[in-house]
Amino acid sequence: MDIPLEKKRFTTSKILMIVGAVSIVALILFVILSTTGNAKLNVQKERISIATATQGVFQENIPVNGVVMPITTIYLDALEGGRVEEKFVEDGAIMKKGEPILRLSNTDLELSLVNQETQVYNLLTQMQISQNAARQNTINKLNQYTDVENSLIEAKRLYELNKKLYDKDAIARQDLIKSQNDYNYQKERMQLAKQILEQDSIAVKQEKNQVSSSYQRTQNALELMRRKVADLVVKAPVDGQLTSLDAEIGQSKNKGERLGQIDVLSGYKVRVDIDEHYISRIYTGQTGSFDFDGKNYTLVIKKVYTQVTNGRFQVDMEFESEVPEGIRRGQTLQIRVALSQEKQALLIPKGGFFQETGGNWIFKVSEDGASAYKADISLGSQNTEYYEVLSGLEPGDRVITSSYDNYKEVQELVLQD
Structure with a gap:
């Protein structure tokens, strides 16, 4: 008698089909979850930096x-061009004000000084000759004035005498008139002599002032030329250290060229x-x-x-x-x-997260420390150590401050020891 066999509900082929279907559904769900932003990522705690938001004093x-640098630097420029003839010190020397550093030579400038000195001496000689001539002219005019004054006195005496004699009928009227005319003539000569003497005095004074002014201008020009020649010896303008000296013997330096500097110490x-x-x-x-x-x-x-x-x-x-x-x-x-005054603010330490987030969000660690999730934040100013948190965090919140290079599309981090 045949025994009927019981038909199996799950054959091997059916089981394989079911497993394949579940796998496909799981893969689809994983892709969907990843693309909808709910992706999670396991992260070792030792690979990240966790910091706590704290309230404290902040200054941007x-x-x-x-x-x-030295508080003051005085530059040494060549006031006059020339050839470097002598160096008195070397670079780095400590200098006192007025000490010589180097000496330049300039034949044209030295020759100009000699010509200027000769011009001053010639002008001085001419001035002395002119003063002597003016003095002699004044003496002559004074002598003439004395002669006129003496003639006036004599004419006055003769007129007064003839007047008395005429009153006594001792002389003729003609003699009286002659003496009177002579007296008036001498008075006019006396007035003219006074005017000439006054004008001479004014002219002598003007000429003296002009000559003196011309001499002073020439003397000033000579003094200026002497200073220009003296500038060929470069001296320290202040106490300090000579640095950056750029001059060697035989080297030519142009007017205004930088020679070095003095650093005030x-x-x-x-x-x-x-x-x-x-x-x-x-x-x-x-x-x-x-x-x-x-x-x-x-x-x-x-x-x-x-x-x-x-x-x-x-x-x-x-x-x-x-x-x-x-x-x-x-x-x-x-x-x-x-850049700002000190103030109280909520702070988080600076870290690599800012490069990826721009300070707009951060991974905030959960209270149990098992995970971290994205949280929107707003950051204000920053300094070398901290960011100022304007919103999104509270004092005591823990956040991940290390780089987010590998977490761009992840919404939650699972923190593992």
């Missing part, structure tokens, strides 16, 4: 580099380069700080150079109080220039 600043300043983006926010009186040998120092902006070169401008900063010991000319300092 920018990092810049500054070069230490009474103090230092820092020349800082800043991006032109901040030119409207930089002004005198702003402060900056830097660390040197384990100590913090403060600088103050004293001068802003508004000329922009290659996208940058410069400022000069000076030490607010003490100058660090051991600081040297040419040393580079890393400075934080403050």
Whole structure:
């Protein structure tokens, strides 16, 4: 008798078909979830940086580099051109004001000085001759005045005598009239002599002033020429250190050419380069700080150079109080220039996340620390250490601040130990 066989519900082929269908559905669901932004990614905690948002004092600043320079630099230019004949010191020497540095020679200039001196001496001789002639002329006029005065006295005496004699009928009227005419004539001569003497005095004074003025101008020109020749010896204008000396014996230097500089060693300043983006926010009186040998120092902006070169401008900063010991000319300092006053703000440390998010969102760690999810935020100002958080976070929130290079399309991170 045949025994009926029970028909199986799931054959091997059906099972394989079901498994294949489930796999396809799972793949479709994974793709859908990935494209709809609900993707998750497992991340090791040791590979990321987690920071806590904290309330604290915030001040916006920018990092810049500054070069230490002498507080004052005096440039040495050739006031007169010439050939370098002698060097008295070498580059780097400590100089006192007025000490010679080098000597130039200029034959044309020295010859001009000799000609100028000769001209002054000739003018002085001519002036002395002119003064002697004027003096002799005045003496002659004084002698003439004395003769006229004597003639007037004699004519007056004779007229008065004849007048008395005529009253006594001792002389004729003709004699009286003659003596009277002679007396009047001598009076007119006396007036004329006085006028001539006064005019001579004025003329002598004018001539003396003109000659003296001409002599003084020539003397001034001579003194100027002597100073020009003296400028061939280049001297230190102030106390300081001679640097950048560019002159060798036998070398020719043109007028106005840079020879070197004197650095005043009474103090230092820092020349800082800043991006032109901040030119409207930089002004005198702003402060900056830097660390040197384990100590913090403060600088103050004293001068802003508004000329922009290659996208940058410069400022000069000076030490607010003490100058660090051991600081040297040419040393580079890393400075934080403050752009705002201190204020209370919610802060998160700076990190690589900003390059991917632009500060618009961040991965916020859950309370249990097992995951992190995207959270929209708004950042304000920044300094060298922190970002100012305007919205999206609360004090105590933990966020991931490391780079998001591999998390661009991920919505949630699963944090694993």
